[in-house]
Amino acid sequence: MDLAPTSTRAAGTVTVRPGRPLAGTVRVDGSKNAALPLLAAAASVGRAVRLSGVPASADVQRMLGLLERSGYRVARPVAEPGTVIVAPDKRPATAPDLTDATRIRASYYLVAPLLAAHGQAALPWPGGCQIGDRGMELHFAVYEAFGDAVLLDESGYRVLAAEQSRDEVTLTLPFRSRGASVAAICRAVVAGSLLELGNPNLSPETTGVLAALRAAGWTAHADSRKITLVPPPGVASESAVWAVPGDKIEAGTLACAIAATGGEGRVEGVHGPDLTVLADLLNWAGVPVTLAADAITVHPTRAVSGRPLRAIASLTPDGLDADFEPALMALALTLPGTHTFADDINPGRHGNLLPQLTRLGAVIEELSPTRCRLTGPQRLTGTTVRATDIRTGSALLIAGLTARGTTTVSGLDQLRRGHADLPAKLRALGADLTDVPR
Numbered sequence: 001m002d003l004a005p006t007s008t009r010a011a012g013t014v015t016v017r018p019g020r021p022l023a024g025t026v027r028v029d030g031s032k033n034a035a036l037p038l039l040a041a042a043a044s045v046g047r048a049v050r051l052s053g054v055p056a057s058a059d060v061q062r063m064l065g066l067l068e069r070s071g072y073r074v075a076r077p078v079a080e081p082g083t084v085i086v087a088p089d090k091r092p093a094t095a096p097d098l099t100d101a102t103r104i105r106a107s108y109y110l111v112a113p114l115l116a117a118h119g120q121a122a123l124p125w126p127g128g129c130q131i132g133d134r135g136m137e138l139h140f141a142v143y144e145a146f147g148d149a150v151l152l153d154e155s156g157y158r159v160l161a162a163e164q165s166r167d168e169v170t171l172t173l174p175f176r177s178r179g180a181s182v183a184a185i186c187r188a189v190v191a192g193s194l195l196e197l198g199n200p201n202l203s204p205e206t207t208g209v210l211a212a213l214r215a216a217g218w219t220a221h222a223d224s225r226k227i228t229l230v231p232p233p234g235v236a237s238e239s240a241v242w243a244v245p246g247d248k249i250e251a252g253t254l255a256c257a258i259a260a261t262g263g264e265g266r267v268e269g270v271h272g273p274d275l276t277v278l279a280d281l282l283n284w285a286g287v288p289v290t291l292a293a294d295a296i297t298v299h300p301t302r303a304v305s306g307r308p309l310r311a312i313a314s315l316t317p318d319g320l321d322a323d324f325e326p327a328l329m330a331l332a333l334t335l336p337g338t339h340t341f342a343d344d345i346n347p348g349r350h351g352n353l354l355p356q357l358t359r360l361g362a363v364i365e366e367l368s369p370t371r372c373r374l375t376g377p378q379r380l381t382g383t384t385v386r387a388t389d390i391r392t393g394s395a396l397l398i399a400g401l402t403a404r405g406t407t408t409v410s411g412l413d414q415l416r417r418g419h420a421d422l423p424a425k426l427r428a429l430g431a432d433l434t435d436v437p438r
């Protein structure tokens with residue numbers, strides 16, 4: 001069963017009009033970028049895992065369909081929306097058709113589950129947001145460190161499992177790739193190997209997988225130097241119970257939207273510490289926010305700070321997640337001061353985002369293809385714009401809330417890849433958003 005990624009009834013375009021400052025309380029969904037690696041880890045552990053908080057976003061639904069076709073049973077208890085139970089299934093007689101793996105970046109997480117089910121993984125090159133050249137050579141170095149063979153061609157890649165699993169695998173990543181770190185963790189789980197991974201990614205999405213494995217019997221340690229993962233001494237058969245954390249990017253986006261309209265509100269259902277870097281930036285720039293264990297609150301702005309926002313995406317521990325940057329840019333257009341932005345991780349992001357904001361009248365100085373500067377506040381004027389990728393879509397909704405007149409945002413299918421329904425959450429805070437029927 002392919003779990004239909006996008007409802008054909010869902011609007012492809014939305015109109016946004018400015019109105020009252022956003023206010024109220026809203027709850028985020030589970031995080032796409034946390035759910036995807038947790039699903040891969042669940043399929044890698046070789047027993048049933050009950051995962052709650054699984055969002056209805058299109059990429060996650062597509063991943064569930066891919067797992068089903070890869071040899072995993074995916075049950076959805078009707079009485080528990082958002083919960084799935086992933087368990088090994090009978091191995092399909094024929095090689096699975098995974099051509100739609102090309103639609104999402106995170107299809108790379110399927111390698112370990114496929115190796116567990118079939119001894120090999122044959123996948124097309126991944127897709128997802130078109131935000132620059134998005135390599136996979138670190139993933140291949142990971143598999144080779146486990147003794148696997150990797151074969152590449154124009155259409156995709158094949159990983160053939162090592163004949164003999166290695167007791168211990170040690171490798172150091174050249175940079176802190178989240179995808180390659182999770183790939184190494186899931187591969188170690190399938191191989192039953194002890195893993196020492198140097199220079200790891202320590203984003204909450206990666207450490208969340210380690211926490212889930214700990215709950216299932218693995219011993220895991222992570223610091224900025226390395227991740228150590230030790231398999232459990234025996235084979236456990238009881239099912240594991242994991243939860244997808246609330247979406248930190250959705251929470252940050254909603255906080256930026258509230259702040260951009262000069263409103264006040266509370267965004268719940270998120271792990272507060274995941275928003276520390278964002279909250280520090282907002283407070284510095286004069287947007288008062290407070291974090292609780294499970295929420296971020298945006299308070300009314302009291303004084304105009306004029307302090308420059310510096311939103312520099314980074315893979316280092318405690319760095320700013322690149323996916324926050326577009327929403328911060330839309331917010332900065334309302335804040336006094338000269339603000340700087342950089343996303344060297346996703347080199348095509350600004351190439352998507354800046355032309356769309358410019359259509360709304362934003363004046364942004366491009367310092368390089370990945371760095372820019374703008375001085376706020378700026379007066380935007382509504383026009384038609386396009387959500388070329390998930391986070392550009394989020395930024396355009398925020399910008400539309402502050403622009404004069406009507407902003408028409410098309411390409412909502414992109415936005416829904418990452419958020420089941422971000423417009424509905426904005427409406428719950430009072431935003432004037434209207435779906436345009438297809």
Ligand SMILES: CC(=O)N[C@H]1[C@@H](OP(=O)(O)OP(=O)(O)OC[C@H]2O[C@@H](n3ccc(=O)[nH]c3=O)[C@H](O)[C@@H]2O)O[C@H](CO)[C@@H](O)[C@@H]1O
Nearest residue numbers: 033106133134135136137138139177178179180322345346
């Ligand atoms: C599904 C998911 O979680 N996607 C996120 C993930 O994407 P992505 O999978 O790109 O993230 P990684 O952290 O693995 O990679 C960071 C950068 O290094 C590049 N790279 C990575 C591996 C490799 O073998 N070769 C290579 O060149 C990637 O193309 C990317 O430009 O992190 C990005 C940066 O935080 C986020 O914007 C994405 O939302």
Ligand SMILES: C=C(OP(=O)(O)O)C(=O)O
Nearest residue numbers: 105106128129323390391
């Ligand atoms: C870039 C993103 O997604 P993906 O890596 O899945 O394309 C994103 O979530 O903003």
